[in-house]
Amino acid sequence: MKICLISFDNWGYDEKIANELIKMGHETSHIKLLDFKYKYNNLGERILNFFNKTLLKKNIKKIKTEEYILATLKNKGTQDKIIVINPERISNDCHLEIKKFSASYIAFLYDSLDRYNNKALINNNIFNKTFTFDKKDAQNHNLLFLSNYIHLEKSLLKKNIKYKVLSISSIDERYPVINSIVDYLDERKIKHKTIFLGKRKPKKLRKSVEFTKTKMTQSEIQKKIEHSEIILDILRENQTGLSFRIFDALALDKKIITTNESIKEYDFYNPNNILVIEPDNISIPDSFLNSAYEIVPEEIYQKYTLNNWINILLKDD
Structure with missing residues (x-):
């Protein structure tokens, strides 16, 4: 066509x-x-x-x-x-x-x-x-x-893990929630990489957090994800759709911590791999942090590939 x-x-x-x-x-x-x-x-x-x-x-x-x-x-x-x-x-x-x-x-x-x-x-x-x-x-x-789709090539090799938890976010309404999670991780000495992107450095930036005005490329973000065990995904206000970060985690076999309750409705949801937290009551069990990632079944994984996404988009009624 x-x-x-x-x-x-x-x-x-x-x-x-x-x-x-x-x-x-x-x-x-x-x-x-x-x-x-x-x-x-x-x-x-x-x-x-x-x-x-x-x-x-x-x-x-x-x-x-x-x-x-x-x-x-x-x-x-x-x-x-x-x-x-x-x-x-x-x-x-x-x-x-x-x-x-x-x-x-x-x-x-x-x-x-x-x-x-x-x-x-x-x-x-x-x-x-x-x-x-x-x-x-x-x-x-x-x-x-x-839904959004998996745009990364599926990872076959495990990279050298440097961080337990990774968060890359713009500075917006999610900033206070991520700060609270950073405090939680710091108090428990859980190693994390937290990066905020924006035009101006925000006030009260935590010492363990990085700030940059430079937009990160897809390859730079992918490298950060590859060196992490868990991806943090904080929901925007009035949104239930899954961000691309969820599908990056699927492609690279990474666990997810998210505030998006709707993720439980998807067939790839597995409480061993995905932890849904409450923004006002943050709790991350050691059992989640320390258990091994469980591979998503191939037939489920394929449903979220870019190729299948395009087929659905183009399908005639």
Whole structure:
């Protein structure tokens, strides 16, 4: 099939979708909007854009980005399917123009709808199919549920373990919870690697915690995971969908400590491998810390691979 993928791809996950589509034999193009750089002609245009955004809610950079999408599609021609990842940053009018290039326009959301300003985008039948990684959103908004996927190659070799617990997180509403967990681990002398990413170093940063302004690459994150036994995954507010960190742990045979209660609904859930904790009452038993990882059955593992994820996404009714 002739397939076009449209996404910003801030973290590099979507490029792997495009590569897997090509590997599966599809004629694939990826309109990667992170690579589109609009340059202001002069300082006056930059100032004008500031006032347009503030007063008129018009953004020159967004307009030019959408013009780039449509020009690229016009050049590539009609597609059998068009897939857009996290479509909120594209206007409704632009989505309607995109839809003219394919009889099958598919959206996938790996953000909770509570983080969307434009919920009407999902409810006005622009897309032929809308998938979400969040079971609660699927139920409440009549969407199709599809979890995130395993994008890493399955690990066959055990790396040199350096840390018991690993946490890599942006500085957001999860910061206080992670700090409490850090205190818990430090008090019990449990070796951990905790990294916060952000623009500004937060106040009251624990001495055992690292802070960086530099965005980590997928390969850098993978190396940290490989050298750890347990991955810490703290839920965002109003979200039930499983983060990519859960699927990284599956690929690399790592245990998980999470605040996401909904993980118990998945067929790979095993209390030996996955510990669900309460943010206000942190307890990590020694039995969990010290028991060996139990391998996920292959038939269950394969359900969450990127290849199977794509097959579900592309399947015709």
